[in-house]
Amino acid sequence: MNRGNRVLLSCVYWAFVLYVFVPLLLMILMGFKDSKFIGFPIRSWTLEWYQGVFADTEVISTFGYSMAIAALSTLVSVLVGTWIAVLLEGRRFRGRTILFGLTILPALIPGIISAIAFRIYARGLGIEPGMGAIVWAHAVHNVPFVVLVVMARLSTLPKSQVEAARDLGADPLISFLRITLPYLIPSILGATVFCLLLSFDDFIRSYFLGGYEPTLPVLIFAKLRSGMSPEINAIATVALVLTAVIGIWAERFTRRQARESDA
Amino acid sequence: MVESDQRPFWGRLSGWGPYRSSMRLLSAGPRRQFLVLVTLPVLWVLTQHLGPMVQMASVSLTDAYPVAPGTETHWTFEHYLKFFTDRIFWMPFFRTLIFASVFTFVTLILTYPVAYYLARHVSPKNRMLLLLLLLIPFWVGEIVRTYAIMILLGNTGALNLLLQSIGLIERPIPFMYTSFSMGVGIVYLTALYMLLPLYSALEKLPRSLNEAGADLGAGAWTRFRRITLPLTLEGITSGCILVFLISTGFYATPVLLGGPSTTVFAQTIAGFFHVAGNEWPTGAAFATIMFLAALIVTGVFQKLMNGLRRGDVR
Numbered sequence: 001m002n003r004g005n006r007v008l009l010s011c012v013y014w015a016f017v018l019y020v021f022v023p024l025l026l027m028i029l030m031g032f033k034d035s036k037f038i039g040f041p042i043r044s045w046t047l048e049w050y051q052g053v054f055a056d057t058e059v060i061s062t063f064g065y066s067m068a069i070a071a072l073s074t075l076v077s078v079l080v081g082t083w084i085a086v087l088l089e090g091r092r093f094r095g096r097t098i099l100f101g102l103t104i105l106p107a108l109i110p111g112i113i114s115a116i117a118f119r120i121y122a123r124g125l126g127i128e129p130g131m132g133a134i135v136w137a138h139a140v141h142n143v144p145f146v147v148l149v150v151m152a153r154l155s156t157l158p159k160s161q162v163e164a165a166r167d168l169g170a171d172p173l174i175s176f177l178r179i180t181l182p183y184l185i186p187s188i189l190g191a192t193v194f195c196l197l198l199s200f201d202d203f204i205r206s207y208f209l210g211g212y213e214p215t216l217p218v219l220i221f222a223k224l225r226s227g228m229s230p231e232i233n234a235i236a237t238v239a240l241v242l243t244a245v246i247g248i249w250a251e252r253f254t255r256r257q258a259r260e261s262d263a
Numbered sequence: 264m265v266e267s268d269q270r271p272f273w274g275r276l277s278g279w280g281p282y283r284s285s286m287r288l289l290s291a292g293p294r295r296q297f298l299v300l301v302t303l304p305v306l307w308v309l310t311q312h313l314g315p316m317v318q319m320a321s322v323s324l325t326d327a328y329p330v331a332p333g334t335e336t337h338w339t340f341e342h343y344l345k346f347f348t349d350r351i352f353w354m355p356f357f358r359t360l361i362f363a364s365v366f367t368f369v370t371l372i373l374t375y376p377v378a379y380y381l382a383r384h385v386s387p388k389n390r391m392l393l394l395l396l397l398l399i400p401f402w403v404g405e406i407v408r409t410y411a412i413m414i415l416l417g418n419t420g421a422l423n424l425l426l427q428s429i430g431l432i433e434r435p436i437p438f439m440y441t442s443f444s445m446g447v448g449i450v451y452l453t454a455l456y457m458l459l460p461l462y463s464a465l466e467k468l469p470r471s472l473n474e475a476g477a478d479l480g481a482g483a484w485t486r487f488r489r490i491t492l493p494l495t496l497e498g499i500t501s502g503c504i505l506v507f508l509i510s511t512g513f514y515a516t517p518v519l520l521g522g523p524s525t526t527v528f529a530q531t532i533a534g535f536f537h538v539a540g541n542e543w544p545t546g547a548a549f550a551t552i553m554f555l556a557a558l559i560v561t562g563v564f565q566k567l568m569n570g571l572r573r574g575d576v577r
Contacts, residue, residue, distance in 0.1 A: 005483060009380035013393070016377045016454075020400040023411035023451070026421050030414055039419025084304040093297070102308040109316070110512025110557055112529035116550045117315035119536065120322050120543065123329055140311045172290050174273055201404030203515050208536065217406040221515055224410060233414075236407040247402035251395060 024240065031233030038228040049234040059219070059235055066216040069131060069206075070199035073138035077195045080139075081146025082188060086180070088147070089154040107144035114141060115208040122209060130211035137209050138199040145198065146191040153187035154180075186257035193250035197243055316554075323548035327541055342548030352531060352549070359528040360556060362442065363510040366449045367457075367503050373450065374458040374502075379491075382465035394462070401455040409516045412448040413439065416520075440522030448520040453509050457502040464498025465491075493572065500568040504561045511557050528553055 030038060034046035053059055084103055088096065106114065118137040119129075127133045157180060165175040203217040210218055216239055223232050276282055290296045322328045323343070325336045346352050377397075385393055400408070415421050416438040423435040438444050468491065476486040514529040521527070532553065535546030 006384050009376055009384055012376040013380045016373070017396060020397060020451070020454070022421075023415045024400055024403060024408070027407070027411040027414050037419075038414065039417060040421055040424040080303070080307055083300075084307070087300050087304050091297075093301075099304065099308060102312050103304075105312045105316075108508055109554065110508050110529075112512045112514045112532055113319075113550045113554050114315075114512070115514075116532060116536065116546060117319040120328070120547060121315035121318045124318055124322075140315075143307075143312075170273075171277065171286050172296060173286060174277060178273065197402055201402075201406075203404070203406050204512070207515070208533075217404050217515075220406045220410065221519070224406075224413075224519060228410075228413065228417075232410065236410055240403045240407055243402045243404065244399055248395075248399065251398070255391075 027233055028237050028240070031230055031237045033230050036229060038230065038233075049230045050238075052231055053234045053238060062214060062216050062219050063238075065131070065213055066200055069134050069138065069215060070196045073135045073142065073199045074192055074195040076135070076139035077142040077146050078188060078192050081143045081191065082150050082184065084143070085147045085150035085154055086176070089151045090159075103147050104144045106141045111204040115204045118205060119208045128211065129209055130213070133209040133211075134206050134215065137205040138195075138202060141202075141205060142195040142198050145194055146188075149191040149194065150184060150187050153184055157183050186254050189257070190250060190254040193246060193254075197247060200239075200243060319547045320551050322544055323551045325544055328543045328547070342545045343552070345545060346549060346552060355526045355528045355531045356549075356552070356556070358525070359511055359553070360560065362445070362449075362525075362527065363507050364560075366446055366453070366510050367507045369446065370450050370454055370457045370506050371461075371499065371503060374454055375461055375499075378458050378461035378465055382462055382468075383470075397455070397458065405452060405513075406515055406519075408452060409448050409519050412444065412451055412520060416444050416447065439520070440525075442521070442525045445517055445521040445525055448516045449510050449513060452513070452516065453506045456505045456509060460498045460502035460505065461495065462498075464495040468494050496568055496572045500565060504564065507561060507564075508557055511553065 029042065031049055032045045032047070033042045034044040034048070035042075088100055088103070109117070115137070118133075118140070122129070122133045122136070127136065161179050161183075162175055165179050166172075170178065201217060202215075203221060206215040207218050207221070214222060216235075220232060220236055220239075223229070223235075270278070277286075289299050324338050324340065326339045326341070327334070327336055330336050346356075381390055381393055413420075417423070418435040418437060418439070420438075422438065423432075426432045427435065438447075472490050472494070473486055476490050481489065512529065513527070514533055517525060517527045517530060528549070532546055532549045535542040535549070
């Protein structure tokens with residue numbers, strides 16, 4: 001009975017793996033089809049669409065634009081998020097629960113509502129749609145994820161180390177910079193990569209806060225609305241490879257870092 | 264001539280006059296230290312996290328936004344009343360709530376066995392690897408994954424080709440632009456947010472409970488229903504809430520995968536912001552309605568699940 005269960009469950013797992021991988025693999029395959037027409041079967045293959053993507057200055061500059069937005073917004077998110085995590089973890093004060101709730105709020109607001117609220121707020125502040133507005137919205141939206149990741153790591157920090165540093169005469173800032181911060185580095189790096197991917201992949205905020213220049217997901221969306229083409233598959237595949245490689249690398253890196261600092 | 268300081272960097276820093284006096288000013292006593300630490304987070308959270316929501320709610324109650332120079336705004340409730348006046352407003356709203364609930368349930372049914380398998384039947388060493396395998400597709404963005412579903416389900420898509428080649432159907436089934444294609448897309452996008460809470464709840468569950476149940480003669484199904492399921496209700500609750508909130512917020516996926524009969528409220532809301540006219544307050548009111556409805560639904564759901572959990576302990 002137990003054995004039968006196990007086999008059945010492993011079949012379910014692998015079926016689920018197929019479900020999450022097959023659509024992406026098909027999408028990648030279609031980018032090599034030697035025809036303008038999206039659909040199966042694929043009879044002849046070509047690299048022409050990829051050559052087109054790398055020759056298209058609009059697409060290349062969109063990649064750069066999205067990466068710049070991701071880098072800037074991540075910088076803000078990580079700084080603010082780490083600060084809030086340090087305040088919230090291991091301290092008890094009045095209003096802590098409320099502050100924590102408000103910190104997590106942006107992660108719980110459904111996408112469309114968050115985008116609309118940011119758009120209205122930006123207009124109230126006089127921020128024009130464009131890069132600044134997108135960077136700001138991504139930065140605010142990603143803070144909760146940084147806080148959660150850094151707080152989890154901070155909760156395992158041996159308090160005695162900080163106390164030892166203070167006893168030896170280090171002031172709060174120096175003991176933070178020399179004891180706490182190095183301990184947090186793996187989680188901060190993990191949070192950084194997570195924010196970079198969230199920002200790079202974000203559609204809804206970029207769409208509502210963007211100006212004339214599209215980010216990569218907005219460009220793909222706009223192209224899709226005017227019809228499917230293997231060119232879009234090539235663009236999407238380049239984006240997919242980029243995000244997957246960064247994600248896998250970060251996962252391995254943070255795991256190794258965490259193991260080393262635990263040892 | 265300046266004598267070079269041989270002390271390490273940190274020693275030099277803490278001995279540097281301006282640094283010492285500013286540290287003395289900022290960290291005199293735990294109270295002041297706390298004030299220094301707490302100021303930025305409180306300001307940030309109030310102006311950046313809460314601010315946009317408050318501004319949206321207040322715009323939804325004014326008669327014009329942005330305010331034209333030289334005119335006065337008036338408070339009004341008309342945008343909220345407008346919601347009830349027309350079918351094309353409230354139909355997408357209820358459709359969104361129903362779709363999101365159904366998709367959430369489907370995601371739960373689909374991912375529970377997967378999480379169960381990972382947490383209970385895989386050795387801890389392989390567990391991370393198999394979990395990581397599932398994480399990879401989820402780093403790929405919303406739009407790219409939506410497009411992948413379009414290719415899968417199109418009339419000349421892989422699924423139709425497969426069904427035709429094994430002789431199940433003669434002509435392609437029009438999957439696309441229906442609530443089915445939208446559901447497949449949304450479940451595809453949200454599955455991980457269900458899987459992770461379920462996995463961590465199942466992983467925490469001690470095996471001894473199940474063994475004790477087996478010793479007392481309970482069959483596999485009884486053990487699942489009386490032990491595993493009640494003790495993972497917390498994970499189920501948080502996964503469902505997360506997936507429900509995310510599903511209600513999708514805009515691009517319904518636009519790309521749905522059709523005219525599947526318009527969701529996100530599309531209705533977005534419509535007020537596409538036109539250059541003065542419809543922002545209506546859009547703000549509708550977004551506020553959506554947000555409140557999502558909060559109420561998840562709140563009631565949480566209450567129900569908590570009741571269920573307490574009932575099982577007794």
